[in-house]
């Protein structure tokens with residue numbers, strides 16, 4: 001299969017980001033990102049879906065939307081909607097109605113930064129997801145670059161230091177978010193995990209310090225969602241959009257933190273005598289099936305079933321023969337800039 005690197009969840013001047021769609025397109029070409037899913041707050045920007053080209057390099061930008069109820073106090077429940085092709089911000093006051101509307105229109109919905117703590121030094125409040133009774137969403141944003149900053153930066157000057165050394169921020173998805181995901185999976189739910197950067201590239205002035213907080217190019221080389229698709233981008237907009245959204249909906253994807261080492265080439269699959277599957281697929285436990293993950297380079301690898309670690313080793317391959325149903329997934333860690341950091345988080349293979 002073909003692998004497409006998607007950077008998703010970012011903001012432009014249409015909401016609270018500092019760049020234009022063209023700025024994002026250029027940054028994608030520079031960093032080797034194939035697809036951008038741009039999610040301005042409560043506006044589906046029309047007429048900007050297009051390819052950016054530089055020689056043989058091509059990047060596809062698709063406008064999507066991040067929706068929340070702006071009248072709610074306190075602010076909670078941000079939802080990423082991809083591929084609904086219709087303004088849905090009018091449904092914002094009911095997360096369930098919003099999710100159902102996206103579903104009706106053939107769109108995908110992901111709970112944005114499900115756990116998102118406050119950062120008082122910058123006036124940032126806790127905007128976690130709280131409507132956990134909602135159903136019908138495609139998945140959740142397991143790793144959000146901005147939520148993580150809120151947990152690692154201690155106070156105002158700590159945050160300023162991170163603005164100069166942003167590569168020291170990512171350590172992995174928040175533990176609480178991982179637990180929520182594993183709990184949902186253990187209940188038999190299919191929940192696709194994606195990684196988003198929440199890029200704004202905002203200019204901040206703090207006393208003598210003027211800094212663009214995390215330029216788009218920085219974000220595009222950090223937390224990406226890698227999808228497995230039948231082909232490379234074809235250049236046909238409708239066809240490529242459909243291919244990208246189908247791969248995400250099926251969970252044929254993994255989250256890669258691409259700064260320590262490229263995650264391109266990671267693969268987690270199931271192979272039986274008569275059946276085979278990739279991330280997101282459902283496989284029957286009848287008959288022997290072997291799960292195998294191959295990594296592009298050595299790392300600490302963990303095989304996890306319904307939140308419990310079954311195996312852990314150092315290497316570039318891990319295999320397992322499952323003997324009971326469950327959601328099996330892979331995590332990989334590398335040491336980078338003096339710390340152990342999350343590198344790869346796969347979607348599960350569902351053994352039923």
Ligand SMILES: [Zn+2]
Nearest residue numbers: 066078112113
């Ligand atoms: Zn948000």
Ligand SMILES: [Zn+2]
Nearest residue numbers: 009011066198
């Ligand atoms: Zn956002």
